[in-house]
Amino acid sequence: MKIKDKRYDDYKPAGKRFRQAFFRFCVYGSLLIAAEVAFYTVTKIARSIPFAELLFHFTREVDPALGLNHVWSVPIKTLFGQSSLYMFFVYGAICVFGLEPACRWMKRKDVPALLRGVAYAFLIMAAECALGFILKLATGYDIWFYASDGAIFRYTSLAIAPFWYVCGILSENLMNLIDSLDEMKLSAYGLDDDSGEASAEKDRIVILSDVHIGKRNADGSPAGWFYGMYEIYLTVILYKISMNKHVRELVFLGDFFDTWMYPVEEKPETVREIVAKWQDSPLMVPLLQCIEKFDAVWYIPGNHDMHVKQEDLDLLSSRGKRITLTSSYKFNAHASLLTGCDIHLEHGNDADFFNAPDHDADTVQGMPFGYFVSRLISAAPDFDYEATFRSSYRMAMLAEAQSFVSGKSGATAASGESRAITDKEKGLGHRFIELFVDTLVDFANSKRGERDRIGNDTPIQMPESYSPTTVGEVKTRYSSLLGEWLENHKTYMFAAAGKSGLDTYARKKFGSVKWSLWLKRLFAPIRNDMIVVMGHTHYGKIERVMNREKQGVYANTGCVCQNSKQSGVRWVEIRKSAIGWYVKLERL
Numbered sequence: 001m002k003i004k005d006k007r008y009d010d011y012k013p014a015g016k017r018f019r020q021a022f023f024r025f026c027v028y029g030s031l032l033i034a035a036e037v038a039f040y041t042v043t044k045i046a047r048s049i050p051f052a053e054l055l056f057h058f059t060r061e062v063d064p065a066l067g068l069n070h071v072w073s074v075p076i077k078t079l080f081g082q083s084s085l086y087m088f089f090v091y092g093a094i095c096v097f098g099l100e101p102a103c104r105w106m107k108r109k110d111v112p113a114l115l116r117g118v119a120y121a122f123l124i125m126a127a128e129c130a131l132g133f134i135l136k137l138a139t140g141y142d143i144w145f146y147a148s149d150g151a152i153f154r155y156t157s158l159a160i161a162p163f164w165y166v167c168g169i170l171s172e173n174l175m176n177l178i179d180s181l182d183e184m185k186l187s188a189y190g191l192d193d194d195s196g197e198a199s200a201e202k203d204r205i206v207i208l209s210d211v212h213i214g215k216r217n218a219d220g221s222p223a224g225w226f227y228g229m230y231e232i233y234l235t236v237i238l239y240k241i242s243m244n245k246h247v248r249e250l251v252f253l254g255d256f257f258d259t260w261m262y263p264v265e266e267k268p269e270t271v272r273e274i275v276a277k278w279q280d281s282p283l284m285v286p287l288l289q290c291i292e293k294f295d296a297v298w299y300i301p302g303n304h305d306m307h308v309k310q311e312d313l314d315l316l317s318s319r320g321k322r323i324t325l326t327s328s329y330k331f332n333a334h335a336s337l338l339t340g341c342d343i344h345l346e347h348g349n350d351a352d353f354f355n356a357p358d359h360d361a362d363t364v365q366g367m368p369f370g371y372f373v374s375r376l377i378s379a380a381p382d383f384d385y386e387a388t389f390r391s392s393y394r395m396a397m398l399a400e401a402q403s404f405v406s407g408k409s410g411a412t413a414a415s416g417e418s419r420a421i422t423d424k425e426k427g428l429g430h431r432f433i434e435l436f437v438d439t440l441v442d443f444a445n446s447k448r449g450e451r452d453r454i455g456n457d458t459p460i461q462m463p464e465s466y467s468p469t470t471v472g473e474v475k476t477r478y479s480s481l482l483g484e485w486l487e488n489h490k491t492y493m494f495a496a497a498g499k500s501g502l503d504t505y506a507r508k509k510f511g512s513v514k515w516s517l518w519l520k521r522l523f524a525p526i527r528n529d530m531i532v533v534m535g536h537t538h539y540g541k542i543e544r545v546m547n548r549e550k551q552g553v554y555a556n557t558g559c560v561c562q563n564s565k566q567s568g569v570r571w572v573e574i575r576k577s578a579i580g581w582y583v584k585l586e587r588l
Helices: 014-046 052-056 069-073 086-108 113-139 158-188 229-242 271-277 284-293 310-316 328-339 369-376 385-406 417-446 471-476 481-488 503-508 515-522
Strands: 204-208 247-252 296-299 323-325 342-345 530-534 541-545 552-556 570-577 580-587
Touching (some): 014 052, 014 086, 052 158, 113 158, 204 229, 229 284, 271 310, 284 310, 310 323, 328 342, 328 570, 369 417, 369 471, 417 471, 503 552, 530 570, 541 580, 552 580
Parallel strands (some): 204 247, 247 296, 296 323, 342 530
Antiparallel strands (some): 541 552, 570 580
């Protein structure tokens, strides 16, 4: 079955398509003529910079009869450049008739960026060579030619291939912007619905995650990550979903509620208590409508709502229907049977160094280390996890090396070499945790008053059914966590929470890499054997996977809460059309 991505162009009359293509032609031509004028100064500067000069090992000149090659000897400080108006047509044609269709085709086929860049370079070089000949025939002059080694038919050169490679990859950003505007129009006009308005078949599964509904201050001031406009955004999204007659099931894919983002001196609320505090919120009306209308509403926990219980969710029941608490394993089996397509949904924290379930005995009451990270910096969302992780790891390695040299390392070789290695890793892990927690505490204290500062003896109020602990106790645990990550190559917290933090983990769900299958599928009709959806990263995206045992789509839901990684709020829909199941990333 062939799955064709719809574009807004497909719905336009021919005249409008031509006018808009001509507009893009003019935009490309104008921008790139300006770029060519700047090209001379940029090239002269780059040739004086080590390594950067490798991209500019070419000699590009114009016909000597025109007497314009002295531009290369003009002082850099004049910022002088030149171009021919013919280049307006050259650049416009290359982009509209070459790069745009090539970019869309390769993105659909999951062609790696490395190969896309190579394809762009050769495409630009081929067009450069052909158009150079045409202009020579039309004008009698060489509007450009290459005099350096590696020149091909005079009008292009292997020496400029790296430069065109970089230009092709950078041009994708503009093409992606054009396509994103296309998608917004499709959604705004309701043209992204493949099922057709005549049919009322329920053929969609909607997935929403990372809302982080938690603490609610009586005065309406920000608390946690869900506040202010995000309450309105969620209300609008739920109304939009509830009124869609094609939706069959709704899935909350983890962290819909948040029982983690509470200061250490405050006892975290249960989901039951959170629901009670938000009962008068406008979002409750469309949420209950969704529960009433859909065949099922599912709840798959993440890490910030790991304590959710079915009785908590039963408070949101309506007309005998409720939100059903389930696991990824159970839901995936159900969804795969329902769709006939291999569906895999999970929150994504299992791939997270800090937030994966931790069954090791060296924990604080079975809580993942990330729980205490969130508690310590709950009032400081701008904390830089990445810099802190790297700094703590380097300092721990240095401290362990110094201990080893001085003979005070915690390693005990008597029990065998493998045991000695384990002890070293635990020693390193212990120092890492100490350094990391100390950095958290210092950062948290910078946001607190003098009387509210945190120390080793500061109690940490724990949730219902847990005993209070202290900051100092947290520092003495989790010593095996770093060693486990080093052994299993797990993703540590800042990477898993980054924009692409779950990409590798998600792609592994499609099986092992098989480039022979990718080559076979490259010119075959697109089909989805598998659909993988995750959350956790707070960065919505869709990627096609074609170089693994199964081909399909990986999508991330994004979030509906405070987020510095991506503007707007997002969710995912798995849809059925006459040609198969596919994924749509929606945005409000």
